[in-house]
Amino acid sequence: MRLVSTCEDSTDPFKVEEFKDEHVPRYAILSHTWDEEEVSFQDMSDGNAMRKKGYKKIQDCCSVARKEGFDYVWIDTCCIDKTSSTELSEAINSMYRWYQDAHVCYAFLADVDWPTELASSRWFERGFTLQELIAPSTVVFYSRSWIELGTKESMKSQISDRTHIPIGVLSGTDSVEDASVAQRMSWASSRKTSRLEDEAYCLMGIFGINMPLLYWEGKAAFLRLQEEIMKVSDDYSIFCWKSEHPGRGGILADSANAFSDSRDVVLTQDLLLTSKFPWTTTNKGIHLELAFMGIGHGCLGLGVLPCIRLDKRHMFLAIWLRDQSRTMERFERVRCHELELIDLTIFVPWQFPLRQICIQRRRLAVTDRRTDHLNLPYPMKDSHMDRNCHRSSHDNDLGWIDNWLRVPEVYMTNQSPILGKIRSVNHREDSGLTGLFHAAATGNLEEAQRLLSRVKVNLQDAEGRTPLSYAAAGGHSMIVWLMLLARHKAKANMLDKLGRTPLSYAAEGGHGDVVWLLLSLGDIVVHSPDNLGLTPLIYAARGGHERIIDMLLGRDGFQNYLKDNDGRTVLLHASEGGHVAAVRIFLTRTKTGPDMQDKHGKTPLLLASMNGHEEVARALLAYGAEVETSTKFDETPLWVAALNGHEGVVRLLLPHNSSKLDWTDRTGRTLLHWAVIKGHASIVGLLLHYGASWKLRTEPYNTDAITQLLLGRGATANRLGIEGWTRQQCNLDRSLR
Template structure:
């Protein structure tokens, strides 16, 4: 710490001496507002004559003379005892400043704009950010007017000071520990104060909350976000979030102390537990465990803080938040931030406001213009359900309420029901179907996401027929729901009682997009149903689903798999004269000489059917002509007229 000697040296200037922490002598300290030409650290080491000519030197001189007259050898003045050209030194000084004012023997508050005690409360000194800690920290504080005449001490003037700052007299007198006041109350003391630099609105409050952060000038409002995040590391006081401002940018953290202007009466209050659960800042927002209650459509709810207004009824402060992550109750953003909800929990059932682990967005650094639609969404009155409607939608006394809402895809009702702590997420219908099965079966993607996000919901639950939510979604070709489900930890090849996997049933029903999604996630491509003895590829071919066939072949399906009659796809295609499918199969590696259960080759099957084009394709692809005879040299009968291709394949009998 550098201190200014109160006696001028032989050079005619006050010298600066640096002390280690264990050797700091008693000192006085100056609190003032910066004017035009303040004397800097560099000025004190420059030419004495030049330094004395600056307007700010008179302030330094008068302060030193006053301190010396009161018996102090040293005084600390921020303008000249800190080398502000060193960012490291400036950062250390600002993080230490509250302590330096606290440990000073006396603090002189020089009010350059106050000619008499009458104008005391109008001084600019009471509006500046830095002077807040300089008012609270010192044990002894003397106010001086523009002529350096004493106006009175902090103890003498505490009533007037409290009136113009709204700081309780107990804080000014030292009778009340500053830690006994909530975060919101302390923030409110700085709400109407200003600083030249935006960042200093945060940096000037470090000592008030007993925290330290690195200084990064140029970060603007980020500094105040960082301050609040650091406060969260040392305090579990929910009143940190008890602010009101239209400028919330979707976040739980305020953008400046001004947001706390109406929070001077917010005190800590926890009627549930002796301690709050700690919370932390993460890359996605503020992670905290808090009581939550759904109150409106589109995921509107209340985050219930453990604080209330001082002197009022035991109504907790609650913040309006909206479920912003597909209504899964995992991530929220604050809305309607210009108001609080004072909540009387006696009007509600405990199951309506359970503790919930959630992430609430911290806040954006840039302002976003609201669209017309978003403005309507954030209109408070239309969003909130009347109490009677809310109780009806909550479905108390209706065990099947969640099943019914999920089946119909009623997103708002499902979400509201899931906010209850006593709702059964795996409630089953008479056929064993769960709410998630109903949602998947009917393609209600958002409802399925809500349900799948719950930890108590069994994503692989099976109904009485052994069918899972994924099976039902695949069967109906609900691609978005299938895609969502396969991202979870599930058995992608789970079979129903008939042996159908999700891939097999999707192939059977011709849902090419669903087939592609399942294959991309590793579904078994060659699995056979025990009842029908066919692979997904065989099922798709049998039902004429060309796009599904193409997808399966592109993913490497076995073209030589056999149907229940022992035939491969190539044999079937040749026997039907299906040239297009024949070409596709051959291009994907089908065995051109494969034999059926009676020994016939694809060429023989085509000749038997008299499919000239098919015979031509097979010959062009290298089919062996001699295989046009069956086992034992049997000669087939020509079902059509002799053709040159038939003759080429088997001239002996055409």
């Protein structure tokens, strides 16, 4: 550490001396804003110091220090060799400690004459002066004429009003570490630095962080600072920021300015929100456990933080998150200009369960701001939640949710006809449907809102279905969300008479937003089989709904629910439906092999072949599917493809079956025989090309094309028909060999 000797020679400038840490003498320290012609370390070394305008500041500082009995003073401009990047990095990393260890700090306000002008000084606007105010135990303020204005202690109220730093921190009765990360960041939110990177570097000491200086990284420095903070702290308030920057996506702020509205944000210990798991950082993002409340549309939800505002201690802060993976694993932050307040007393714990998730760290690309508005689950002009989420739990109306879910007519499906059909909410039709059932089934959000305040949400119709079941089946995510989260406590796992759940219907319909919303609940039973053994995953497989399949495969325990009561696996269902993308997913992510048979001996390849799904058959063959496995009725993939006239599949399978084309079934017929009977000329040609024998016992046929094919393989007109018949009229004799 270098120090300036306060003793001045009449001809030489003040001397700069260097000390090892264990031999550093008692010293004062200067805090100031830089002006023109500041004296550098090189100026002090080569004798140019006295020619600079800044030398007067050094003289006056040393004079004050000397009068107070200090032999040495530290001044940043002339005690650091800024031509050495290594030394500069070490100095900035050590600066907070140097100010902390100083016996007194002189804060020189070059633009102030009187104590009443203190708050207007640009000294309070600079980045590095923040730590220079906080770190020293004693700070004395001086005017431009070096007249004492007061001390940090004597002016703490005025300083606190100007900086928003709590008086306890200024006076030393409260530790800086007791302030939340968001609070400390907010103290720097209005301060400026000459270089972009210094916005981060000037805060290192306040957070007890050391990191190398990279004066080419720009805003990445501030991101790096936050990543370093997270290595030593699990303070969730680091996420309590707002930014108007379009298309961010990252969970970390890009500047301290984003925390300007966070000076009253503190961490709180709440058993329902606080995790015991440590945070980890990977190239995917930040992995942490966070209370999450699904909203629905667009896989959007709120990450509820264990953080509160000091004047609203009953409400928790929340940030908007979007599930990028749709499996509750990888998220990005959206609507970064909003920081919501949530009253959790109007919800139950299973509506905001703690989840292990990964959130993208940094913004990947700047996108059009319009896309950020598309993230909204429902149209909003501003954040209603911030004003209205504090409704009490005993308030019976829909409160803030009523206001929040005001939507344009575009969301009302056939609204006028439906309203005309809806009967009194207390009157049941023969089917058991009330007005609420109609509204849920047709997506009439306005009517559903009105009725939910008067009707039990879990009532069942004659089939045992609930309004939630109908809303889920119709893909009406807004109504589903309303029923689940609007204090109505709809039972998401309620079974109807078929044993089906709302999740089952949503998965069958391919309604990804509804499925995602239901999966966000803490008590959801994901793999519930119905009376036929069909689970939501199987229904998704039957429809080829890849997005939903991906969501459901992301949940634990799915390997135990891959078959229905007939032994049909999810792969079988997907293959039968011709959903090649789903087939590939199941082949790679489940334990359902390509040759697993159902109770009737049918394999995925057989069902794909039977239905003419050539691409599915190709995928199964590429994965090693057995081509000659037969059912109880001697059916093979090639046989069912040929019988049903699926030329593409036959062409695909023949190279794997050419040695056994003349096998006969229980009736004594070969595959060529059946192709002739069915009249599939192109398939007859393929079979003959691959060596099938035309000398077969067969039934009459009446296709000229088949006659031509058989004649080309050695059959004679004599052998093919009765004398006097034309070729077009020929029939194969039953005794043909």
